[in-house]
Amino acid sequence: MTAWDLPEPYVLTMTVPDEAIDVMGHANNCEYLRWLERIAWAHTEALGLGWDVYQTLNRGMVARHTELEYLAAAFAGDELQIGTWIVENDQRLSIVRRYQIVRVSDQATLLRGRTRWVCVALDSGRPKRMPPEFVSGYAVTADEAC
Numbered sequence: 714m715t716a717w718d719l720p721e722p723y724v725l726t727m728t729v730p731d732e733a734i735d736v737m738g739h740a741n742n743c744e745y746l747r748w749l750e751r752i753a754w755a756h757t758e759a760l761g762l763g764w765d766v767y768q769t770l771n772r773g774m775v776a777r778h779t780e781l782e783y784l785a786a787a788f789a790g791d792e793l794q795i796g797t798w799i800v801e802n803d804q805r806l807s808i809v810r811r812y813q814i815v816r817v818s819d820q821a822t823l824l825r826g827r828t829r830w831v832c833v834a835l836d837s838g839r840p841k842r843m844p845p846e847f848v849s850g851y852a853v854t855a856d857e858a859c
């Protein structure tokens with residue numbers, strides 16, 4: 714049983730591919746950011762807010778600020794569980810998503826992170842108020858005070 718920082722994450726399981734490994738013999742730090750983007754998008758689609766909805770609403774969420782805390786290295790072949798939660802939604806322009814990456818074999822937390830996402834109009838790239846579908850679809854899934 715994975716020791717998640719917060720209850721009931723949305724989880725993506727993956728295996729670290731050989732091509733993620735850098736000259737130091739572990740997953741390159743840029744790969745972690747790719748994995749977080751992958752789970753954020755998978756969770757967005759699971760919430761019913763896929764690209765087709767984004768296009769219909771002329772709205773999308775873009776990363777504004779990301780903080781990553783690298784705690785341990787991942788290696789080729791490691792099975793990872795990546796968890797994510799929405800911990801803030803101001804119901805106007807932004808949400809905050811938290812992440813945790815855990816190596817399955819030893820339950821070590823490899824990374825903790827958070828990203829503030831901002832709602833923009835797809836046609837201009839400018840910040841725009843969230844449509845009702847984003848307010849409800851990106852509802853807070855975990856209370857950080859837990």
